[in-house]
Amino acid sequence: MKIDTAQAVAALETSKGRPGLYAVSAATRQAGVEPGMSQSAAQALCPALSLLPRNPQAEKAALQQLAGIGLNFSPWVSLDRPDCLLIEIGSCLKLFGGSDRLEQDLRDACLAAGYSPVIAIAPTAPAAELLAGLGLEMQIGARAELRSALGPLPIAALALDGKTLGRLGNAGVRYLVDLWRLPRDGLARRYGSGLLQRLDGLLGLQPTALNAFHNPPAFAASCELPTELTRLEHFFPAIAQLAAAWAEFLKQRDAVALAVALDLHHYRRPPTRLKLSFRHGNRDVDHCLALLREKLERSPLPAPVIGVELLSDEIAPYQPAACSLFADEPAAETDSEWQATLDQLQNRLGHHALQRFAVAADHRPERAHQSNAAETETQTAAPPRPLWLLPAPEPLSGDSFTLLSPAERIESGWWDNQAVRRDYFIGQDRLGRKLWLFRELSGDRGWYLHGLFG
Amino acid sequence: MNPALADLLRSRAGIWRGLHCDHAAWAVVGSGFAELDASLPGGGWPLGTLAEIAIPAPGCGELRLLLPAIAGLSRAGRRIAWIAPPYRPYAPALSQAGVALTQLLTVNADKDHDIAWCAEKLLRSGGCGMVLLWPRRLDARQIRRLQLAAETGSALAVLFALPGQSYSGAVLRVAVRPSASGLAVDIVKARGSLRRASLMLSL
Numbered sequence: 329m330k331i332d333t334a335q336a337v338a339a340l341e342t343s344k345g346r347p348g349l350y351a352v353s354a355a356t357r358q359a360g361v362e363p364g365m366s367q368s369a370a371q372a373l374c375p376a377l378s379l380l381p382r383n384p385q386a387e388k389a390a391l392q393q394l395a396g397i398g399l400n401f402s403p404w405v406s407l408d409r410p411d412c413l414l415i416e417i418g419s420c421l422k423l424f425g426g427s428d429r430l431e432q433d434l435r436d437a438c439l440a441a442g443y444s445p446v447i448a449i450a451p452t453a454p455a456a457e458l459l460a461g462l463g464l465e466m467q468i469g470a471r472a473e474l475r476s477a478l479g480p481l482p483i484a485a486l487a488l489d490g491k492t493l494g495r496l497g498n499a500g501v502r503y504l505v506d507l508w509r510l511p512r513d514g515l516a517r518r519y520g521s522g523l524l525q526r527l528d529g530l531l532g533l534q535p536t537a538l539n540a541f542h543n544p545p546a547f548a549a550s551c552e553l554p555t556e557l558t559r560l561e562h563f564f565p566a567i568a569q570l571a572a573a574w575a576e577f578l579k580q581r582d583a584v585a586l587a588v589a590l591d592l593h594h595y596r597r598p599p600t601r602l603k604l605s606f607r608h609g610n611r612d613v614d615h616c617l618a619l620l621r622e623k624l625e626r627s628p629l630p631a632p633v634i635g636v637e638l639l640s641d642e643i644a645p646y647q648p649a650a651c652s653l654f655a656d657e658p659a660a661e662t663d664s665e666w667q668a669t670l671d672q673l674q675n676r677l678g679h680h681a682l683q684r685f686a687v688a689a690d691h692r693p694e695r696a697h698q699s700n701a702a703e704t705e706t707q708t709a710a711p712p713r714p715l716w717l718l719p720a721p722e723p724l725s726g727d728s729f730t731l732l733s734p735a736e737r738i739e740s741g742w743w744d745n746q747a748v749r750r751d752y753f754i755g756q757d758r759l760g761r762k763l764w765l766f767r768e769l770s771g772d773r774g775w776y777l778h779g780l781f782g
Numbered sequence: 783m784n785p786a787l788a789d790l791l792r793s794r795a796g797i798w799r800g801l802h803c804d805h806a807a808w809a810v811v812g813s814g815f816a817e818l819d820a821s822l823p824g825g826g827w828p829l830g831t832l833a834e835i836a837i838p839a840p841g842c843g844e845l846r847l848l849l850p851a852i853a854g855l856s857r858a859g860r861r862i863a864w865i866a867p868p869y870r871p872y873a874p875a876l877s878q879a880g881v882a883l884t885q886l887l888t889v890n891a892d893k894d895h896d897i898a899w900c901a902e903k904l905l906r907s908g909g910c911g912m913v914l915l916w917p918r919r920l921d922a923r924q925i926r927r928l929q930l931a932a933e934t935g936s937a938l939a940v941l942f943a944l945p946g947q948s949y950s951g952a953v954l955r956v957a958v959r960p961s962a963s964g965l966a967v968d969i970v971k972a973r974g975s976l977r978r979a980s981l982m983l984s985l
Binding site: 663665666668669672673676677680681682683684685686687693696697698699710712713714715716717718719759760761762779780781782 | 841842843844845861867868872874876877878879884886887889890891899906908961962
């Protein structure tokens with residue numbers, strides 16, 4: 329929701345059970361409305377005033393957007409303090425050509441994003457926060473200037489609790505400079521050590537630790553279509569445009585995406601979502617588009633499309649394929665093509681459709697084969713095994729086969745309650761197929777077919 | 783035949799020689815059975831073709847017939863894909879037969895058009911040396927597409943046909959049936975040769 333701050337608008341907040349004005353626009357302020365006024369008083373002063381409830385989530389999102397802008401200017405940005413953004417600029421002043429230039433660039437960037445910032449520059453974070461909170465766009469260069477610069481500020485700016493503020497006022501303390509004149513030990517005894525710590529923090533005598541803000545990389549872009557479209561060829565170019573932006577986004581961050589979601593928006597209907605996943609991170613536009621087209625061609629549209637949106641938040645660092653210095657065989661090329669083919673298969677058939685083969689060191693026939701195991705263990709010499717294993721042993725009548733081999737006893741697995749006690753044989757049925765069968769040594773002592781020699 | 787006469791016959795484009803073919807014309811992979819290699823034009827399973835193996839029922843020896851070729855291709859670094867196999871291919875047995883297991887891939891697909899689509903993708907990718915597929919029904923167009931994909935990826939595509947299924951578009955058609963002394967193999971049709979061969983392999 330975009331609010332036009334040139335109009336008479338105000339944000340409403342309920343504090344201590346009473347609705348009151350939290351913030352007002354410049355036009356409202358000209359009518360004499362101030363933050364903290366009651367709703368009725370404000371409307372009496374400014375009849376055209378439109379009141380909107382305060383939206384903490386939107387504020388948070390706006391601050392995060394601003395933090396993203398701040399990251400263009402400094403690697404260290406913090407959102408730890410409420411309602412303010414702290415940017416460490418000491419280490420990047422030279423890059424931007426001094427604090428004046430940096431402030432101007434930062435202001436331009438914020439204005440371009442639709443925000444009008446109050447920027448204060450000070451050697452300590454609490455001092456800069458205090459100045460910006462009071463709306464004072466000051467620049468304090470050296471730590472030695474802090475005392476004289478902050479001295480004339482009223483103590484109310486310290487956001488102390490009402491009781492302490494009242495007591496200080498009664499003692500004749502009006503400004504910060506008055507506090508600095510008082511002896512420290514007396515100040516701590518009368519008003520608690522919190523006040524002293526607050527003052528020390530302002531001057532940088534007390535270290536403050538703040539968490540740095542990191543923008544979790546995520547891509548989201550949408551495109552509205554000029555009209556309702558039903559044919560894939562008509563709205564696919566819009567998707568291609570979004571995919572190109574997506575690839576550029578990943579390239580700038582030296583990252584790859586592990587998954588992509590495409591939302592097709594419809595008029596008065598929930599959007600249709602198509603999800604793609606990549607076995608290995610990917611940022612290839614053509615590959616992504618081929619997969620999306622594949623998916624779109626097979627999923628019928630429930631309604632005409634009025635907008636498309638591409639989202640991708642599973643992002644991993646890019647790991648270039650290792651290549652030899654003297655690479656003379658194009659192995660990496662075919663491998664990436666092979667991975668792309670597997671991506672296509674997996675996205676069409678689902679996650680469990682592709683399986684690899686491996687041998688596990690277990691005597692139980694069911695467990696000696698493993699799907700999707702990372703490593704293949706070499707098996708010790710064993711009697712011949714069948715090429716096909718049945719999903720579950722099938723009961724077999726004793727007269728439908730002839731035995732061709734002596735018994736091989738497999739007795740294993742007593743330790744994990746999946747014990748197997750069987751005599752395995754190679755047999756032949758009337759069709760002439762070679763069978764792998766076994767006889768239970770415990771229980772019903774019946775015959776079972778377990779595999780075919782293929 | 784007289785070499786001079788052979789040269790003369792080869793130089794005339796209009797002369798068709800039914801029972802002879804240039805064996806060096808296409809790449810093959812050895813079947814691992816000397817008698818079979820001798821009967822197959824080119825001296826082995828031809829790469830870049832679609833082959834049909836007709837079987838009375840799954841598990842009649844058709845895999846053992848292909849196993850030496852599978853092992854050879856996998857050790858040469860080419861991948862083998864199994865699409866919609868009727869049972870689970872058993873890794874310990876493949877390992878015993880000398881197959882490089884890391885080169886194998888099974889694809890579980892239920893629908894026939896998915897099976898054909900996967901096979902075509904894998905054949906076309908060029909990363910596969912052999913694609914084994916067990917479809918229930920394929921139409922002539924799908925067979926043709928698979929044949930072209932196999933040529934593109936110079937791979938061997940093998941279709942297993944149960945009684946009642948027949949894919950006349952296949953370039954190589956082989957029928958197998960188990961017998962008391964081994965496996966009876968009939969080469970019904972092979973590109974490059976009009977000769978029908980029947981042989982008995984002891985597996």
